[in-house]
Amino acid sequence: MxxxxxxxxxxxxxxxxxxxxxxxxxxxxxxxxxxxxxxxxxxxxxxxxxKTMTEAEARQILGVSEQTSWEEVLKRYDTLFERNAKSGSFYLQSKVHRAKEMLETVHKGPEPGTSG
The missing domain is CATH 1.20.5 (Single alpha-helices involved in coiled-coils or other helix-helix interfaces)
Known part of the structure; x- marks a missing residue:
């Protein structure tokens, strides 16, 4: 009960x-x-x-500002990419690569024939 x-x-x-x-x-x-x-x-x-990376995230990953020249961005990319290749961090290496790709699209501007 x-x-x-x-x-x-x-x-x-x-x-x-x-x-x-x-x-x-x-x-x-x-x-x-x-x-x-x-x-x-x-x-x-x-x-x-x-899962798209913003321009701000890409700049933060590479440690560059909007005023940084494209040549400096590429130097920074090469340094970080090689450093992560040696340490064996594929994840960080891919983040660095994606950041460069994102900034590359910003640097080149919209592709011909596309609106944007």
Missing amino acids: AAKILANLIIMGSGIMVRAFAQAYKQALNNASKSGVAQETLQNAVHKVT
Whole structure:
């Protein structure tokens, strides 16, 4: 008899907890949408899904600024690429390569025949 009462209390308590959690979650979403956090989170999620590197990320990886000449960017790329080739970090080496590719598209501008 006591076990049955205890089981009923646990089930009722967990139901109350689930409803309270759902209500708190709804309120958090509502607050986030009012403050603009939801839009920023959505943009970050889209960026992560597409896995495209931004120009700012590429510059940060190579350690260059917008005023850095293309020749300096290439020197920096060569240095970092070779350094990571020696240390065996393929991940970092690929990040450096992707950063150079991204900045190369910015340096060359849009391809003929494309809008952008």
